[in-house]
Amino acid sequence: MRDETDGAAPGGIATRGLAAGGLRRLLTLLGRAFRRRCPYCGGSGVFRGWFELRETCPTCGVSFSREEGYFLGAMLVNLLVAEGLAVGVVVALMITSDLSLLPLEVVGIGLAVGLPILFYPYSRLLWMAIDLQLDPPEKQTQRQLRADQIGR
Ligand SMILES: [Zn+2]
Secondary structure: OOOEEOOOOOOOOOOOOEEOOHHHHHHHHHHHHHOOOOOOOOOOOOEEOOOEEOOEOOOOOEEOOOOOOOOHHHHHHHHHHHHHHHHHHHHHHHHHOOOOHHHHHHHHHHHHHHHHHHHHHHHHHHHHHHHHHHOOOOHHHHHHHEHHHOOO
16 A cells, blocks of 8 residues: 655645655654755755755755744744753763762753754754644645745
8 A cells, every 4th residue: 555645736745755644754754854854855955054944945846934933833842852952961960970060050051052053953844844744735735835836
């Protein structure tokens, strides 16, 4: 049985290699996000440098420009993952080492500042992956996501 969609609808965006739903689809989406690839097609080169997400995917042409406030969820993902990791490392150090308060503070502040910067591009792609998993685009929305069809 074939449960993957290679190039959804005519005129729609490609969702290459994505299962129709379920855990397999989620794992594919998360894998693409952690490899900094397009959640829709798995194509690379979606960032210009470390921070700047291109307006469209160079492989499938899906538009990454979304409505205002769309990437607020990415900020939440970034905050939860990066700060959770920073707190986890500091707590693990408190439990397993004899470090005094000052080194723990230095490590904690360094991680609390550095991890969100490092994790920033991943958080944007993770948010798109979560969105694509929870709310797969209908054919109408797929047409709207095509950058070449919205005049860009
Ligand atoms: Zn793509």
